[in-house]
Amino acid sequence: MTLFLLIISALYALFTLTLWWTWLRMPITKPTASQADGPSITVIVPVRNEAANISALLGDLARQSYPAFDVIIADDASTDDTRLLVREAMFGFRHPLHLLSLTDKPTASPKKRAISQSIEQARGDLIVTTDGDCRVGPDWLATFAAAYQQTGAKLLSGPVTFTPERTLTDHLQTVEFASLIGSGATTMAMGRPTMCNGANLCYEKRVFMEVGGFAGVDHLASGDDELLMHKIARRYPKGVRFVKAASAIVQTGPHRSWGAFYQQRRRWASKWRAYESYGPTVLAVFIFLSNLAPVLVVAGWLLGFLNVSVLLLVVGLKALPEFLFLRQVLVFLQKKSSVRTIPITQLVYPFYVVFFGLAAQGKGYRWKGRKLE
Secondary structure, eight states: OHHHHHHHHEEEEEEEHHHHHHHHHHHOOOSSSTTTTOOOEEEEEEEOOOTTTHHHHHHHHHHHHHHHHEEEEESSSSSSHHHHHHHHHHHHHOOOOOEEEEEOOSSHHHHHHHHHHHHHHHSSSEEEEEEEEEEOOOOOHHHHHHHHHHOSSEEEEEOEESOOOOOOHHHHHHHHHHHHHHHHHHHTTTTTTOOOTTTTTEEHHHOOOOOTTTTTTSSSSOOHHHHHHHHHHHOOOOOOOOOGGGGOOEOOOOOHHHHHHHHHHHHHHHGGGGGOSSSHHHHHHHHHHHHHHHHHHHHHTTSSSSHHHHHHHHHHHHHHHHHHHHHHHHHHHGGGGGGGGGHHHHHHHHHHHHHHHHHTTTEEEEEETTOOO
């Protein structure tokens, strides 16, 4: 057991240091000065009961520096004033703004349905997706257009973080989310894409159609981002890139309800069963074992099976490389204030990963007021 824990911890340290070094070497994308010949973009925003947030996002979209885009708000049977606010925003909006009202028919994946139906009406060469509770900067679309022109990528993933933190739990969520964004970015840079986030995603409309859209994964509630990315990566192995640019950062609100946090993490964790390629599945199992190792070593030390030297070595192999990597990602995400909470997150995170890794084996969770599988 001791040898197993040490080997897993050493491999994890090497893996994390590789991510850190890859992140440092990734180039920064900057918006181009000339946008006259840039691609046309359709921004798709699936929403359900986002009356508290949608006006702020529409205001951000109205202030975009990039000229060639339109917006589709795909409303999934909202019961609040979401549709009313979108209709009001249409007056005076400088770009085409469309409201697509979806019927409240049962479906395994409401978000995939919203995106698919929106793409059928999309005018843009590029599809950019975000969520109704997000905020974007004025050069958001210009940065994606520049990255597309510079790389020729078929799918571009952008950085996501949280709005300004107010509590310790907000900071802990920021650190955890930074680890996901950083890991997804660096594995893309290494040509082995693993994860992305649908709150900041861009892909060619033509390629979405070419890979069959969400066909084959439309029975799953989650995965409108990662599972689509994997389909595109199989068709275009070098066609998936991360946009490392501060101007491309999307912000969303942290969860302030433990119930909502639990349901979201169960939804995220449940996707691993649908991975067709072995890489993401192996990585998911490896990350689970790497976080299980410190849990086991602490338990072994408390029970007297392991000495303090093994405890410190296993914890050190995990904590030090993680700190280096997470600090760099947080600084990029303009979250320097969260760096000091990295050690606290590292104390909690192994137990968190083990818990949700096991919880994901069960089926079903609630999302947006619906029970989904």
